[in-house]
Amino acid sequence: MTSQLIYGLVTGILFGFFLQRGQVLRYDKQIGALRLMDMTILKFMLTAIFVGCVGIYLLNDLGLAKLSIKSTVLGATIIGGLIFGIGWGLLGYCPGTSMGAIGEGRWDGLWGLLGMVAGAAVYAESYPLMKRTVLTWGNLGKITLPGILGINHWIVVIVFVLAGIGLFYWFEKKNL
Template identity: 55%
Template sequence: MELFLGLITGVLFGFFLQKGQVLRFERQVRFMLLQDLTIIKFMATAVLVGMVGVYALHGLGVIALSVKGTVVAAQIMGGLLFGVGWALAGFCPGTAVGALAEGRLHALWALLGMLCGAAAYAEAYPVLQKTVLTWGDYGKITLPQLLGLSPWLIIVVFIAAAVPLLYLAERKGL
């Protein structure tokens, strides 16, 4: 049942990626040039909905939170590599798979690059495990835990900050 729900969720996410036109290479490039904020608006909306959904399901006892450890150096380096790869390929993992599903064969190059990056990470993992993956290790902690606040307060603050920014970007035609 969990695999089926995962499949349904993935198909729905792909549908929304396609409908939001964030799979288009041209839109990806315009985002990188800060000329079109459709992708950031899509991502921000997904994060906000995800925060509410995850904490609502957790509060109802439907799911258990599985928090990944916070390792600052690893997250900074991973974010930089992800961003450089995205800028060079014009796709992130989700949009590359979605673009391929639309028949855009050039997305195969992005997926190949991602697979090569994953293989390189797997090979480098023993060294990274003793170095980068220990720098700034705060363990499994969430922002609400760090601040000692209710997750719902954090969610409300994020929504209160994001909605006006999203509205402003929409009004400016970005």
């Protein structure tokens, strides 16, 4: 248990370091991403997703980790995504970058922290109602893309990574 906490702390510190070094904590990068004029943040996040995807499936295949697939609930995902997007658009930070901004001494990131705390409180208070409504709308169960397609997960991983590399190349060609 303690080792998991230490791994989590080290991973969080490293991720924060890379957020700062990748300049994705900068307000102009955030706004550039929202305006689809600067793809620095998208490239950073896609890189994290691709590395995480390969790592998780590799660890799972080696028996060092176990996947815990959550149910896909369209209502909750769509509403949560809208709330997330509105908050990001209003603040200019997503939750992770608002914490990084605070770490850099930019106090406007505190609005993001306050929004997260307020959102968690509202979610906790409204959970009983949402459990009967929003959290049931469009419940597709525990699905994965490889499971839907009936193919090995490595085929999907490789296709996504190659598509990502192609997208990165296109971004660089367009100076995005």
